[in-house]
Amino acid sequence: MAAPLVQMKDICISFGGVRAVDHVSVDLRPGEVVGLLGHNGAGKSTLIKILSGAYRADSGDILIDGKKATIHSPRDARAHNIETIYQTLALADNLDAASNLFLGRELVTPLGFVDDDRMEAETRKIMGRLNPNFRKFKAPVKALSGGQRQSVAIARAVYFNARILIMDEPTAALGVQETQMVADLIQELKKQGLGIFLISHDIHDVFELADRLAVMKNGQLVGTAETRQVTKDEVLGMIILGKCPPGAAPGPGAVGGESAAA
Numbered sequence: 001m002a003a004p005l006v007q008m009k010d011i012c013i014s015f016g017g018v019r020a021v022d023h024v025s026v027d028l029r030p031g032e033v034v035g036l037l038g039h040n041g042a043g044k045s046t047l048i049k050i051l052s053g054a055y056r057a058d059s060g061d062i063l064i065d066g067k068k069a070t071i072h073s074p075r076d077a078r079a080h081n082i083e084t085i086y087q088t089l090a091l092a093d094n095l096d097a098a099s100n101l102f103l104g105r106e107l108v109t110p111l112g113f114v115d116d117d118r119m120e121a122e123t124r125k126i127m128g129r130l131n132p133n134f135r136k137f138k139a140p141v142k143a144l145s146g147g148q149r150q151s152v153a154i155a156r157a158v159y160f161n162a163r164i165l166i167m168d169e170p171t172a173a174l175g176v177q178e179t180q181m182v183a184d185l186i187q188e189l190k191k192q193g194l195g196i197f198l199i200s201h202d203i204h205d206v207f208e209l210a211d212r213l214a215v216m217k218n219g220q221l222v223g224t225a226e227t228r229q230v231t232k233d234e235v236l237g238m239i240i241l242g243k244c245p246p247g248a249a250p251g252p253g254a255v256g257g258e259s260a261a262a
Helices: 044-052 075-079 099-100 116-130 146-159 178-191 202-207 233-240
Strands: 007-013 017-029 033-037 058-066 068-069 082-083 165-167 197-201 214-218 220-226
Touching: 007 044, 017 033, 017 197, 033 044, 033 202, 033 220, 033 233, 044 075, 044 082, 044 165, 058 202, 075 082, 075 099, 082 146, 082 233, 099 116, 099 146, 116 146, 116 178, 146 178, 178 197, 178 202, 214 233, 220 233
Parallel strands: 017 220, 033 197, 033 214, 082 165, 165 197
Antiparallel strands: 007 017, 007 058, 058 068, 214 220
């Protein structure tokens, strides 16, 4: 197996005396999608915000390509080629695809003017790789469908050399056709060797898109599993009861796991 792109080891963070993430360890390999599942408040979003630089862990280590990384801000994360696509997508509705792709990182001419033609050409090039059916280059993104908006957000991350992509509920509120468009995009990113953390409440989503899954409950890791080795009912049991099935590797948060035995 390929060496991990990311290893999060023994990560802890507390807020006001509440341990939001409690000694959690997960990893991610090139060309792999790892789905993070759990109820609201399980700790999955907090864990990923530590990787994205939005929060700073109280303890634990993050390794990128096997080397310890210091990630104290989103800028630090980007320096390690980590990009986050939040559920809100963080797009400027009144701007077109190219302006959104280069927002805050605009290309300029030798005279210092914004180079709209070059930005559009670069946007067409990256979209040709990711979503060849995308045609609405001149339209403001508010006029695009949900799947097309996802395409713009993903293209922005990939253009700026993301190797590790964090996707927060990427198919929320999308129809069947749009969801399939996002699934196709994720498959293309996998082929290009990106590693993807997929945060989702939707088990069907994770079974469709993820190679492995990790379930959190009450800030702890219940367990991890190859998606093909567990059933949806077994994963529901992990989410609701903290019960780890035979096909999964138990974590400290599993019923009968390390924390229960301690």
